[in-house]
Amino acid sequence: MDNKAKALVWKASELIRGARDSRDTIYIVTALIATRVAAERAGLFIDKNFCDVEELAAYLSKSLPDLAEALLDATDALRRDKISGLNEMLGYAQIILQTGIDHTELGWLLHDFHMEASGKAGSTLLQRGLAELAVEWTSQGGECGTAFCPYSGSFSFAYAYAAKGIQSVYTTDVLVESAWAKMMSVFCEQRIEVRQASPIHDHLDALKIKERYAQGASFPFWGMKLDSSDLPASSEIVAPHQPASSEALLTQALTYGVEGRSAVVVPPGFLSRTVTGDRSFKEELVRTGKLAAIVQFAGFTLNIASVPPVMLLVDKDGLHTPLMVDASADRFYTKDRYKNHFFGKEALLQAIETEEQSIAKHITIAEAEANEWNLDVPRYVLSDEAQQLQDKLELLPTCALSDVVEFLRCQAIKAEDEGKVYLEANQTDIDGIGFFKRPKKQISISDTKVMTRVKRQRMIPGDVLVTVKGNVGRVGLVPDSAEENWIAGQSFIILRLKPDGPIQDSTYLYRYLNSPMAQQALVSKAVGTGIKTIKMNDLEELPVVIPTLAQVDKASEKQQQMVSLQEQIAQLQQQIDALRHDDWLKL
The missing domain is CATH 3.90.220.20 (DNA methylase specificity domains)
Structure with missing residues (x-):
């Protein structure tokens, strides 16, 4: 049934004309399918033809004002002079719904289409499995209160919470993303509250100091330069470790606003970075026992970058020694050309819960401090072969280089x-x-x-x-x-x-x-x-x-053997070249 709906959505996207690229088309397709779903719930019959998006929005404004506004925001942000094919698309939307596909699953289908259409230059979205992993972990054992998903890249988390029946708050500073999120909320019973945030430097100020959430998950901005002088005064409260990278500052803001568990996606470079704010923030997480785990995934799992993403699992109610988890093994993924599709949510959650030794290892405060708060996962979790080599090395007489x-x-x-x-x-x-x-x-x-x-x-x-x-x-x-x-x-x-x-x-x-x-x-x-x-x-x-001395002599002997073999190879190559050209010189 889902495959049929998927084929119909692709077919429906071909009906939209006037959009610049596939990403813009998906915005419009999402809006029109959401319109059909919301209209049915409200008992509003769409049985007429519309000249343009503005006329459709006007028709919806009385019964569905929020959806009408989001529809106009999306099309206005796309700056299109004329989008056609609306009536055909609305008809196709009805056919898609008649397949019986669950509305939440339909939302995930549109989410994945949007992620594929966006590519590296588009919106930051996470694979469904990664988003659901974070939501599953953060919502374990606690009250299912509102979840906090700040910053534009966090929509996948917001939708995963809503799909699980948990109300979520999503903030973004991009108008078209805000409009798209409001339309996507239709598919999960309007459980996503979308807030329009101001530009990056005001994200911290936009947080309400007294506002708290039960859990949260976020994909903050990576690698952005934030000048401390430009940050609001409130940033010293919600993000005391400054100066720091954008991901460190914004992660602090998330953990400040969340009372229970939170998950944050950061680049692997954050784990080894020694910038003052980054280092002191990591030290605080480890020393206070808030850092439950660090999970490093395989590369090519993000739509915006090939680097292996890292997920920090933070628990303010716990007292943990960090569990380092290497989740890059093939058993957690399926391959599709250059992409790794994560499907191992249940297996990985179990590995974290049971602390599976082949991919996970606890580290102590002393270990983290000895490594100057470098929390890079491969530094602590070794493959079976690497562990065997390490064990052998420990039995031999050694010195530092x-x-x-x-x-x-x-x-x-x-x-x-x-x-x-x-x-x-x-x-x-x-x-x-x-x-x-x-x-x-x-x-x-x-x-x-x-x-x-x-x-x-x-x-x-x-x-x-x-x-x-x-x-x-x-x-x-x-x-x-x-x-x-x-x-x-x-x-x-x-x-x-x-x-x-x-x-x-x-x-x-x-x-x-x-x-x-x-x-x-x-x-x-x-x-x-x-x-x-x-x-x-x-x-x-x-x-x-x-x-x-015997080992030194043996090393020199083997190296000399390699030199001799290399010389023989060079001589043989000369003979081959001579044979290749010899007869032609006699013609």
Whole structure:
């Protein structure tokens, strides 16, 4: 039945003409189906033709004034001169309702159409499963009072609450989103109260200091720069941890207004960020026991970004040690081209409830503090293979990487039109057996101050370079053939053996850092929403297995075998090239 309704909605959207794109079409389709549903409930018969949206709104204004206003707001915000096909669409709306589809399910169907039509440039909507997961968790064990869903990206939560029979309050600063939300509320018995909020800096001020909610869920604005001087005075009450990122400030506002449980979707970068407000807010959540869990989902589950979203589960009535949950496993998703569709709500809720060891781990306040309040889930929850490597590492004699090497940070070097020529190495200059080839990139430097910095980045034979930005963990060894004008690019940190350190063989260090054991440790320390980075203190504390003399000799022997095999491959390739061209030279 739902598939039939879905096909009919697609067909109905083809009747709308004059809309700029599919997203605008869905706005109109939603409005007209909502009009038909609301009219039937009110006993209002729509049995006439309408010239335009304005005439339809005028007809509805007496019996359904709120819906008429929302209809006008939506079409006005779309700025269309003429939308046609209304009467045909209203007729199709009646056919859709005759399929017997539940109104709430019809709303979810339109929600999903809207999400697909919006894409990355459109409205922020969440997959139904993610929204229902948050609603299920926040509404467990408490009174089903009003739910708070502030900010434009939170509509999916508001609808999920309403679909569960819980009244919700949704705020947005976008007129067309406000109008669409009012029309969507028709499908869930008008359980969504839509409030028009003012622009971003006034969101905090719009909150009523004395207003409280039983639960809430939100998808706040990500990565927006908020100047503290522009924030209202009330922000110091509802969001005391300043300055901070937009997601941290707005999450504070949500948790301030909610008495019980709340769920917030944040970028993974928030977990590792050390900005004053972000860090102190995370510390407060952990120390006070309010942070019940952090759930990290797979990438490509959002319509607006490919980064893996993170859901903070906050419980002001509880006293928790945070449960770190890695919900990126394939068993929670179905694949559709480049998208991950989350369907594992029940399985994940059970895993959280039972604290399933394969994907979840509690952390203590001491652990969080030792990691400087970096709450990145992969730092604490390891895969089975990674855990086996970690267990093995704990049985071996180790020391910190900072005991073995000196660290030379590399910076971006701005090239000049003329001067001394240097060859700047990047990751593509590492060959198949780990040695750096002659770098291809040439830069000229004449400024004496820049020259001093360049000399600090010179690659000396025996240096080991590790990438700490971008494709983190890539390791390369500087060969004896390195020339004096080779320098390391900004994505590297140069590791240079200490004269009195416990390891004196750079080949062993290179091979160890390239091993699965060290690679797992490096990758687990990577942080960042877009471009991954490894922080300096994490690199310094990386455990390194202290070798015996026999292990050092064996590492050197294996590396030499790789060099010999590489030389044989090069010779064989030369023979192949010669055979390919030999006969043609005799024609």
